[in-house]
Amino acid sequence: MGLEEAKKLEEHYLMHTFARKDVMLVEGSGMEVKDDTGKTYLDFIGGIGADSLGHCHPAVSSAIAAQAESLIHVGNYYYIENRGETAKLISDLMNQCVPRFFRAPWKTFFCNSGAEANECAIKLARLYGKKVGLTGNTIITLDRSFHGRTLATLAATAQPAKQEAFQPLPDGFVHVPINDLGALQRAFLENPGSVCAVMVEPIQGEAGVYPCDEEYIFEAVKLARRNSALFICDEVQTGVYRCGENPFCFQNLGITPDIVTLAKGIASGFPMGACVVREELSDTFGPGDHGSTFGGSNLAMAAAYTTLLTLSKGHYGESVQEMGDYFTEKLATLPEITEVRGMGLMIGADLEESLHAPSVVDAGLEAGFLLNATGPSTLRFLPPLICTEKEINKLIAALPGIFEQSRILKEQADAAAAQKAEEEAKQLEETQERIAQDYDEETAKEFSKALLDSMNKSNE
Numbered sequence: 001m002g003l004e005e006a007k008k009l010e011e012h013y014l015m016h017t018f019a020r021k022d023v024m025l026v027e028g029s030g031m032e033v034k035d036d037t038g039k040t041y042l043d044f045i046g047g048i049g050a051d052s053l054g055h056c057h058p059a060v061s062s063a064i065a066a067q068a069e070s071l072i073h074v075g076n077y078y079y080i081e082n083r084g085e086t087a088k089l090i091s092d093l094m095n096q097c098v099p100r101f102f103r104a105p106w107k108t109f110f111c112n113s114g115a116e117a118n119e120c121a122i123k124l125a126r127l128y129g130k131k132v133g134l135t136g137n138t139i140i141t142l143d144r145s146f147h148g149r150t151l152a153t154l155a156a157t158a159q160p161a162k163q164e165a166f167q168p169l170p171d172g173f174v175h176v177p178i179n180d181l182g183a184l185q186r187a188f189l190e191n192p193g194s195v196c197a198v199m200v201e202p203i204q205g206e207a208g209v210y211p212c213d214e215e216y217i218f219e220a221v222k223l224a225r226r227n228s229a230l231f232i233c234d235e236v237q238t239g240v241y242r243c244g245e246n247p248f249c250f251q252n253l254g255i256t257p258d259i260v261t262l263a264k265g266i267a268s269g270f271p272m273g274a275c276v277v278r279e280e281l282s283d284t285f286g287p288g289d290h291g292s293t294f295g296g297s298n299l300a301m302a303a304a305y306t307t308l309l310t311l312s313k314g315h316y317g318e319s320v321q322e323m324g325d326y327f328t329e330k331l332a333t334l335p336e337i338t339e340v341r342g343m344g345l346m347i348g349a350d351l352e353e354s355l356h357a358p359s360v361v362d363a364g365l366e367a368g369f370l371l372n373a374t375g376p377s378t379l380r381f382l383p384p385l386i387c388t389e390k391e392i393n394k395l396i397a398a399l400p401g402i403f404e405q406s407r408i409l410k411e412q413a414d415a416a417a418a419q420k421a422e423e424e425a426k427q428l429e430e431t432q433e434r435i436a437q438d439y440d441e442e443t444a445k446e447f448s449k450a451l452l453d454s455m456n457k458s459n460e
């Protein structure tokens, strides 16, 4: 099946939750993916930060294939291979670079996605709050954060535009600006004795790669502890060597959270999430308080164990750090880029005003690069952690041409949008005239309003 047929089927039978690019990807190896026509692309978004070992890493592919041949799923009533091993490995990795005082077994709940890992963290924090006698269950999160699309994680996600249509959302979330310790202090004062957790992304990914300042996050952890609140690091995007040097970003920042949530890169593209807590919290949930049919299932465990083992034994932290520095330096030399932010291989780059990031993504696709924009003027790079200077050099060399082509694409897109708007306005005028002729004034008004609403909706 080719692109056109796949597109037709998806448009007809799938909910329209993603604006997909006109390309059908069918194969991948390392940093490269191939479309159905055989064209290859260098992947600088890596399944939105999930393909940590690149596409079809032989160790991960063969672990999944072998597991698929022996046992795919039995459910959480039974012990299985790789689950305990994976949890132990996660605990060992968590204990790297944390003060001796905190070094104890970390305990994990396995699930299937980042949102689920955060749901687990939210539930656990609220139960903890009840158990220690807090008067409420407020969770403080940061403006422009992103914690997922389920109702509770959407309530935690401080982006009104994303929340509005789905009100009422679960209660009990308070949002404060990033890197503003005073605002965090005020939030505690305004909710005395009722804050059970502070939840932050060490680097806000979906917002455009905005890091928490080291001093801010350090003080925020202290403030949470002083107020008997838990500190949750949402490391769904930043975790598993994404930020270089250490396995998790919190370790680069010199803090020790109480709860760490993981997903994306943890199983190199296999769907999987994890909520990891310090030992003291591990008895907060009792049997029946939380669960998942597929969480921690055989295939995910095989993929995660192999991914984590390969990453931890392969000195990836150092190479991610080195490549991240190199990439950042090279991006900063381009005159069209006004700012570069991030850590390791999680990088955001702001573009000069005359460029439009989504058009740069389209031009990149034409030139054979998978890129990503988090907004009208920001590109985000989350390449697989196996990325080398060779691939970075290829992209850097291609970017000036991609920027030029993006201007042409933007002009074409603007012209097409203007023409569409003109045609729609004409069509609307004709329809309104017909309605006015056929119906009385009141009914005609109602029909016209309904027509306008539906046109506006289909243009969103």
Ligand SMILES: Cc1ncc(COP(=O)(O)O)c(C=O)c1O
Residues within 6 Å of the ligand: 112, 113, 114, 115, 116, 118, 146, 147, 148, 149, 201, 205, 206, 234, 235, 236, 237, 238, 263, 264
């Ligand atoms: C920081 C963060 N938390 C949570 C999520 C939600 O993860 P998922 O899409 O796997 O539910 C994301 C996804 O982008 C994320 O970046």
